[in-house]
Amino acid sequence: MTTWKNNVRTVVPYTPGEQPKTKVIKLNTNENPYPPSPLVGRAISDLDLDSLRKYPDPSCSSLINTLAKYHSVEPENVFVGVGSDDVLAMSFLTFFNSKAPIFFPDITYSFYDVWADLFRIPYEVKKLDSDFKLVASDYSEPCSGIVIPNPNAPTGISEPVSFFENIVKEHPECVVIIDEAYVDFGSESCLPLVNKYDNVLVVRTFSKSRAMAGNRIGYAIGNKELIKYLSDCKFSFNSYTMDAITLKAGVASIEDDEYFKARINDVINTREWTKEKLKGLGFSFPDSKSNFIFAKHESIEATHIFEELKKRGIYVRHFSKPERINDYLRISIGTAEEMNTFIEELGKIIEGV
Amino acid sequence: MTTWKNNVRTVVPYTPGEQPKTKVIKLNTNENPYPPSPLVGRAISDLDLDSLRKYPDPSCSSLINTLAKYHSVEPENVFVGVGSDDVLAMSFLTFFNSKAPIFFPDITYSFYDVWADLFRIPYEVKKLDSDFKLVASDYSEPCSGIVIPNPNAPTGISEPVSFFENIVKEHPECVVIIDEAYVDFGSESCLPLVNKYDNVLVVRTFSKSRAMAGNRIGYAIGNKELIKYLSDCKFSFNSYTMDAITLKAGVASIEDDEYFKARINDVINTREWTKEKLKGLGFSFPDSKSNFIFAKHESIEATHIFEELKKRGIYVRHFSKPERINDYLRISIGTAEEMNTFIEELGKIIEGV
Numbered sequence: 001m002t003t004w005k006n007n008v009r010t011v012v013p014y015t016p017g018e019q020p021k022t023k024v025i026k027l028n029t030n031e032n033p034y035p036p037s038p039l040v041g042r043a044i045s046d047l048d049l050d051s052l053r054k055y056p057d058p059s060c061s062s063l064i065n066t067l068a069k070y071h072s073v074e075p076e077n078v079f080v081g082v083g084s085d086d087v088l089a090m091s092f093l094t095f096f097n098s099k100a101p102i103f104f105p106d107i108t109y110s111f112y113d114v115w116a117d118l119f120r121i122p123y124e125v126k127k128l129d130s131d132f133k134l135v136a137s138d139y140s141e142p143c144s145g146i147v148i149p150n151p152n153a154p155t156g157i158s159e160p161v162s163f164f165e166n167i168v169k170e171h172p173e174c175v176v177i178i179d180e181a182y183v184d185f186g187s188e189s190c191l192p193l194v195n196k197y198d199n200v201l202v203v204r205t206f207s208k209s210r211a212m213a214g215n216r217i218g219y220a221i222g223n224k225e226l227i228k229y230l231s232d233c234k235f236s237f238n239s240y241t242m243d244a245i246t247l248k249a250g251v252a253s254i255e256d257d258e259y260f261k262a263r264i265n266d267v268i269n270t271r272e273w274t275k276e277k278l279k280g281l282g283f284s285f286p287d288s289k290s291n292f293i294f295a296k297h298e299s300i301e302a303t304h305i306f307e308e309l310k311k312r313g314i315y316v317r318h319f320s321k322p323e324r325i326n327d328y329l330r331i332s333i334g335t336a337e338e339m340n341t342f343i344e345e346l347g348k349i350i351e352g353v
Numbered sequence: 354m355t356t357w358k359n360n361v362r363t364v365v366p367y368t369p370g371e372q373p374k375t376k377v378i379k380l381n382t383n384e385n386p387y388p389p390s391p392l393v394g395r396a397i398s399d400l401d402l403d404s405l406r407k408y409p410d411p412s413c414s415s416l417i418n419t420l421a422k423y424h425s426v427e428p429e430n431v432f433v434g435v436g437s438d439d440v441l442a443m444s445f446l447t448f449f450n451s452k453a454p455i456f457f458p459d460i461t462y463s464f465y466d467v468w469a470d471l472f473r474i475p476y477e478v479k480k481l482d483s484d485f486k487l488v489a490s491d492y493s494e495p496c497s498g499i500v501i502p503n504p505n506a507p508t509g510i511s512e513p514v515s516f517f518e519n520i521v522k523e524h525p526e527c528v529v530i531i532d533e534a535y536v537d538f539g540s541e542s543c544l545p546l547v548n549k550y551d552n553v554l555v556v557r558t559f560s561k562s563r564a565m566a567g568n569r570i571g572y573a574i575g576n577k578e579l580i581k582y583l584s585d586c587k588f589s590f591n592s593y594t595m596d597a598i599t600l601k602a603g604v605a606s607i608e609d610d611e612y613f614k615a616r617i618n619d620v621i622n623t624r625e626w627t628k629e630k631l632k633g634l635g636f637s638f639p640d641s642k643s644n645f646i647f648a649k650h651e652s653i654e655a656t657h658i659f660e661e662l663k664k665r666g667i668y669v670r671h672f673s674k675p676e677r678i679n680d681y682l683r684i685s686i687g688t689a690e691e692m693n694t695f696i697e698e699l700g701k702i703i704e705g706v
Contacts, residue, residue, distance in 0.1 A: 003525060003526045004448070004524075004525065004526055004527050004528050004551075004552045006451070006526070007448060007449065007450050007451040007453075007497050007498065007526075007527055007528070008447060008448055008450060008528075008582050009446060009447050009448075009450040009582075009586055010582065010585070011585050011586055011589045012585075012589075013584075013585045013586075013587075013588030013589045013592075014588055014589060014592055016408070016411045016588075016592045016593070017408075026407070029407075029408055031406055031407050031408065032406045033406070034406065035402050035403040035405065035406055036402060036405050036406060038402070040402065040405070041402040044397060044398075044400060044402075044598065045397075045398045045400075047394075047397060047398075049388050049389060049391070049393065049394040049397075050388040051567060052388065052389050052393070052564070052565055052566070052567035052568055052602075053384055053385045053386070053387065053388055053389060053564040053565070053566060053567065054379070054382075054384050054566055054567055055369070055382055055384065055560070055566040055567065056566075056567050056569070058369045082435060082591060082593075082594055082596075083591060083593055085590075085591040085592065085593065086590075086591045086594070089590045089591055093362060094361060094362050095357070095360060095361055095362075096360065097360050097361060097362040098359070098360040100360075114589050115589070115590070117589065118586065118589040118590060144360050145360065171357075172356060172357065173356045173357055173359070173360075174357050174360055175357050175360070198357075199357045207408070211405070211406040212405055212406070213405070213406060213407055213408040213409075213593075214404060214405035214406065214407055214408065214409050214596060214597035214598070215405055215596050215597070215598070216409070216593055216594070216595075216596040229361050229362075229363065231366075232363070232364050232365075232366045233362055233364055233366075233471065234366075235366030235367055235369075236364045236365075236366045236367060236467050236468070236470065236471040237438075237439075237442045237468070237471060238435060238436060238438040238439045238442055239366075239367055239369040239438065240369070240435075240436055240438065240566075240569055241435055241439070241569070242569075243435075243567060243568050243569040243596070243599060244567035244568070245397065245567070245568070245598050245599075246596060246598075249405075
């Protein structure tokens with residue numbers, strides 16, 4: 001009899017946003033509407049084909065050194081992975097190795113509970129208040145780990161560094177992870193905390209602000225001892241996570257800071273324009289500091305708007321759970337032109353109800 | 354007081370082979386001496402930069418469909434990952450989820466015990482016989498999983514499919530993983546077993562025979578249910594492991610089967626030439642069916658030869674543990690020209706003793 005299934009780790013996996021295969025306006029996965037820096041393109045096309053036969057540098061030193069210089073830290077403070085999901089998964093595996101629960105918000109990046117389930121890490125979710133804000137006192141009990149995005153997703157709300165510094169200070173017994181996937185779009189970064197505390201890990205990604213979701217690059221910055229533990233686990237899982245082309249592309253992106261800042265500025269301007277238009281159409285939303293807006297209409301159900309937009313080739317994201325965000329849509333910021341079309345179509349949908 | 358270290362998973366990571374940064378003859382990491390197919394180069398240079406801003410297809414359908422067609426299986430039988438290390442790590446996590454031990458050989462790929470330690474999987478190593486051959490009866494007790502490379506590394510010895518079929522048949526209670534990293538260099542593949550048994554997983558890599566170590570592509574073929582469990586765990590770890598460029602490069606490699614077979618033929622011819630020359634210099638070795646030779650000199654210590662070769666800019670691999678392979682060197686097959694230089698220098702070293 002087949003009994004191998006008894007030894008299988010069964011899980012309910014994370015469901016990524018839809019990747020439609022036809023041409024649409026894609027405002028559902030918080031991608032950047034602009035291409036990566038032209039230097040990234042050049043780094044890829046200049047590649048020496050023969051070099052691919054060799055294993056890439058397992059220490060990823062070119063990319064790590066570039067990131068360290070950019071953030072004014074030492075290379076030993078930097079860890080890189082296959083997108084920030086890889087960095088976060090490895091961090092959960094490394095740092096949340098206890099029978100006591102970890103804490104994270106109830107409304108947040110929907111991968112945190114998936115990783116906790118995968119690694120059998122107990123967890124407690126802490127409810128955001130009625131304005132979707134983090135409640136500092138919720139995070140003061142002892143625990144075995146904390147993970148919070150800043151700005152939070154899908155709300156877009158950010159908190160000042162002082163908010164996180166208090167949490168980090170209160171928890172010498174565990175590692176506090178600040179997930180800064182969206183920080184470049186106008187929030188304060190917790191990176192300065194890394195020099196003051198040995199139990200804080202700041203996680204970043206190239207997928208949003210650097211327009212490189214297709215390349216898969218994420219990184220973490222923390223004190224050297226923390227990074228050493230993380231690297232040891234990573235080297236016990238897969239020595240060669242970062243391929244040769246990705247390493248080159250990552251370096252090229254960091255080297256073109258002017259382009260990077262200009263495109264972020266474009267996204268922020270379009271976001272602020274979109275906020276005004278959404279208000280005019282009867283939407284309310286927390287003040288987003290990210291590249292998306294989490295919005296609710298005063299009278300029309302989110303599922304109706306979601307379906308009508310989809311019919312018109314415009315994809316946004318709708319989360320059916322938990323119930324109190326059931327009426328919200330998460331709208332990624334596209335180009336000015338895309339958002340113009342989006343607002344026009346949205347106006348027609350609202351008029352048609 | 355800092356007590357976060359109590360919650361940390363501490364491990365002894367795998368040590369990859371040296372990646373020297375100066376120009377040398379690199380016969381230490383079983384890389385292919387030839388570049389990947391020119392079609393791979395074209396796929397990379399033809400890339401649309403703008404496409405990188407979007408997440409890659411999380412289902413990796415282009416690559417999975419191409420591999421399925423190539424191996425005459427269904428796409429649901431195929432799983433892809435960031436090198437076969439990623440595929441194997443995920444397989445250990447998914448299938449070896451029990452308190453009973455898993456089995457693997459004592460002399461084998463040195464990552465198996467590292468993964469077992471990382472995931473706290475108990476294991477028993479089974480001793481190869483005095484000719485470094487697998488002993489079938491060692492694998493007949495009930496267990497919670499088995500992993501064996503065919504051909505085995507670093508010995509290069511391969512067994513026929515019937516050897517593995519018996520093991521798979523004897524173990525309906527667990528998943529048996531056949532690690533075929535080197536199978537393309539002249540061994541029988543266990544792929545036909547996938548259609549007959551639901552508990553066998555065959556793992557492959559693009560790093561050796563496809564000369565794409567720099568790209569990081571590995572895959573597994575197994576029955577649909579097995580692949581579903583593996584995918585669920587993978588999607589709980591990182592939804593987007595395979596970047597957009599790597600997916601394209603992988604498809605291009607499979608599509609150039611003529612180039613692939615010609616380069617394998619070159620490596621096999623050079624291996625057989627090298628065997629003759631090594632014999633002439635007083636070396637003995639198991640009959641390798643891989644892209645390396647595991648050789649011992651009749652009188653000179655391996656560490657001496659290793660150091661002397663290194664001085665001459667030729668890197669081979671030496672494993673100090675276990676003790677009974679202390680006198681062997683693992684020599685990857687380079688180009689005909691590289692192996693000629695290697696044999697010449699080796700001759701001088703032996704003369705000089």
